[in-house]
Amino acid sequence: MTSKIWTSAAFAALTGCVCAPAMAQTAGMSDRLLLTGGVSEVEGAAGGGLTPWALIGGYGTRDQLGASGYYTHVDTDDYSLESFGALLAVNDRVEFSISQQRFNLQDVGASLGLGSNYKIDVTTYGAKVRVLGDAILEQDSWIPQVAVGVLYKDNNRDTLVKSLGADHSDGADFYVSATKLLLAHSLLLNATARLTRANQFGILGQSGDYKPEFEGSAAYLLTRKIAVGAEIRTKPDNLAGLKEDTAYDAFVAYAPTKNLAVTLAYADLGNIVVGDQRGLYISLQAGF
Amino acid sequence: MRHENLFMGDQIMYRIYRRTNLSVSLAALAFACTAGLPALAQTAGATSAPTAPTITDGTRLFEDFGGKPGLVKIMDDFMDNLLADSRTKPFFAPADQAHIKAMLVEQFCQILNGGCVYSGKDMATAHAGMGVTEGDFYALVEDLQKAMNKNHIPFASQNRLLAALAPQHRDIVEK
Ligand code: HEM
Numbered sequence: 001m002t003s004k005i006w007t008s009a010a011f012a013a014l015t016g017c018v019c020a021p022a023m024a025q026t027a028g029m030s031d032r033l034l035l036t037g038g039v040s041e042v043e044g045a046a047g048g049g050l051t052p053w054a055l056i057g058g059y060g061t062r063d064q065l066g067a068s069g070y071y072t073h074v075d076t077d078d079y080s081l082e083s084f085g086a087l088l089a090v091n092d093r094v095e096f097s098i099s100q101q102r103f104n105l106q107d108v109g110a111s112l113g114l115g116s117n118y119k120i121d122v123t124t125y126g127a128k129v130r131v132l133g134d135a136i137l138e139q140d141s142w143i144p145q146v147a148v149g150v151l152y153k154d155n156n157r158d159t160l161v162k163s164l165g166a167d168h169s170d171g172a173d174f175y176v177s178a179t180k181l182l183l184a185h186s187l188l189l190n191a192t193a194r195l196t197r198a199n200q201f202g203i204l205g206q207s208g209d210y211k212p213e214f215e216g217s218a219a220y221l222l223t224r225k226i227a228v229g230a231e232i233r234t235k236p237d238n239l240a241g242l243k244e245d246t247a248y249d250a251f252v253a254y255a256p257t258k259n260l261a262v263t264l265a266y267a268d269l270g271n272i273v274v275g276d277q278r279g280l281y282i283s284l285q286a287g288f
Numbered sequence: 289m290r291h292e293n294l295f296m297g298d299q300i301m302y303r304i305y306r307r308t309n310l311s312v313s314l315a316a317l318a319f320a321c322t323a324g325l326p327a328l329a330q331t332a333g334a335t336s337a338p339t340a341p342t343i344t345d346g347t348r349l350f351e352d353f354g355g356k357p358g359l360v361k362i363m364d365d366f367m368d369n370l371l372a373d374s375r376t377k378p379f380f381a382p383a384d385q386a387h388i389k390a391m392l393v394e395q396f397c398q399i400l401n402g403g404c405v406y407s408g409k410d411m412a413t414a415h416a417g418m419g420v421t422e423g424d425f426y427a428l429v430e431d432l433q434k435a436m437n438k439n440h441i442p443f444a445s446q447n448r449l450l451a452a453l454a455p456q457h458r459d460i461v462e463k
Contacts, residue, residue, distance in 0.1 A: 031375070031421075031422070031423030031424075031426050031427060032423075032426055033426055033429060033430060061421065061422040061423045061426065062422050063421060063422065063423070063463065064423060092422075136454070137454050137455070137457050138454075138455065139450075139451040139452070139454040139455055140454075140455040141455075183447045183448075183450055183451035183454065184447060184448045184451035184452075185447075186443065186444050186447045221443070221447070222443070223443050224433055224437070224443070
C-alpha cells in the first residue's frame with residue numbers, strides 16, 4: 001500500500017516536472033564542471049559513495065537537463081552488493097533517481113537455510129530538491145547548498161525480513177543535505193541528516209520509530225579530475241540480536257572525461273548479521 | 289518555467305511532510321546542518337569596486353602564477369581556448385581580444401596581490417546585454433583551468449583564484 005503511494009508520487013513528480021519545462025530547453029547539456037555532480041551513492045542519489053549530497057546529479061546547469069547512470073559493486077568479507085541505477089536532473093534543481101540494490105548472501109545464505117547466493121533486492125525511488133544555496137559558485141558566502149530528499153525502498157523479501165524481526169519490508173528515508181565546496185581550500189564538505197528506520201540500508205526491511213542519523217563526507221580535490229576523501233554514516237540498530245554499526249569509507253574518484261567517473265573505495269559497513277563487513281567498493285558512472 | 293518546477297517540487301515535499309508529519313523535525317535538522325558547519329577562515333579581503341577582492345594573506349600566490357609575465361602567457365592560452373570552444377567562441381571572436389587579455393592580466397594581477405590596479409570596466413558593465421548563461425560561465429572557467437594547467441600553475445593556487453572569481457557570476461550570468 002505505502003509502496004504504491006510512493007511509487008506513484010515519484011512518477012507523478014517525474015512526469016509533471018520533466019514534461020513541461022525540460023522539453024522546452026534548447027540549451028545544451030553537460031556544462032557544469034567535472035565532478036560537481038558528485039558520483040552516485042549506493043542508494044542511487046547523487047552524492048558520495050554512502051551518502052547523498054545536496055548537489056544535483058549529472059552536469060546540467062540551471063537551464064539544462066542532466067542525467068547519469070551507474071553500476072557499483074561492493075565485495076565484503078561475507079557478502080557482495082551490487083547497485084545500479086539512473087537519475088534525471090532538471091535545471092540543477094530537482095533530481096529523480098531509480099536504482100536497485102542486490103544483496104547477495106553468499107555462504108551466509110546457506111547457513112541461514114536459504115541456500116547459497118540467496119539474494120535480496122531492494123528497489124529505491126529517490127527524489128531530491130535543492131532548496132537553497134549554490135555549493136560551487138557562492139564562494140564568498142558560507143551558506144551551503146541545501147537539498148531535501150526522500151528515498152523510498154521497496155524490498156522484495158517480505159517474509160524473510162519480517163522473520164528476522166523487521167516490522168515492514170518497505171519504507172522511506174527522509175534527508176536533508178548541506179554541501180559546500182570550499183574552493184580556496186580545494187575541499188568539499190557534506191553533512192546529511194536522515195530520518196530513517198531502515199535496517200542495513202533497507203536490505204533487512206524497516207523497524208521501530210524514525211530516528212535521526214548523521215552522515216558526513218569530506219573530499220579533497222587533487223586535480224580537476226581527481227578527488228580523494230572519506231565518509232561516515234551512522235545507522236539505526238533496531239533488529240534484536242542482529243547488531244548494526246556505523247559505516248565508513250575512504251575513496252578516490254577519478255573523472256577522465258565529463259562522461260565517465262570511476263570511484264574506488266575501501267568500505268567498512270560494520271556488522272551485517274555476521275562479522276565485520278569490509279571490502280572493496282568500485283563504481284562506474286556515466287554522466288551528462 | 290523554473291518557477292513551475294520549483295513549485296511542483298515544493299508541493300511534493302509538502303505532501304510528504306503532511307503525510308509523515310515530519311516537517312518540524314526536518315526543518316530543525318536543516319537548521320542544525322547549516323548552523324553546524326565549521327566557520328573556517330575567509331581568505332578574501334575587503335571588496336574593491338570593479339573586480340573581485342584582492343587576496344591579501346601575503347602568500348606566494350602571485351609568484352605561483354609566474355608574476356605578470358606568467359599571467360600574460362596564461363591569458364594567451366586562455367584566449368586560444370575560448371576561441372576553440374564552441375560555447376565561448378561566439379562571444380570572443382568578434383571582441384577586441386588583445387584588450388580583453390590585457391584587462392584580464394591587470395584584473396588577475398590585482399586579485400593575486402601583484403600590485404596592479406585594474407583599469408577596466410566593472411563586471412556588470414563589461415558583460416551587460418551579452419546573455420551569458422551559467423553554462424557559458426562554466427565553459428569559460430574550464431577553459432581557464434586548462435590554460436592554467438598548461439602553464440603548470442599549482443592546482444591549489446588555481447582554486448584560490450577561481451574562488452575569488454566565482455562570485456562575479458552574479459554580475460555576468462544573465463539567466
Ligand atoms: C569570472 C569570469 C569572468 C571574468 C573575470 C571576466 C573578465 C572580463 C574583463 C576584465 C573584461 C574586460 C573589461 C573591459 O573591457 O574593461 C571582459 C570583457 C568581456 N568578457 Fe568577460 N569575464 C568573465 C566571464 C565572461 C564570460 C562567461 C563571458 C562569455 C562567455 C565573457 C565575455 C566577455 C566579452 C565578450 C568581453 C568583451 C566585451 C567588450 O567587447 O567590451 N566574460 N571580461
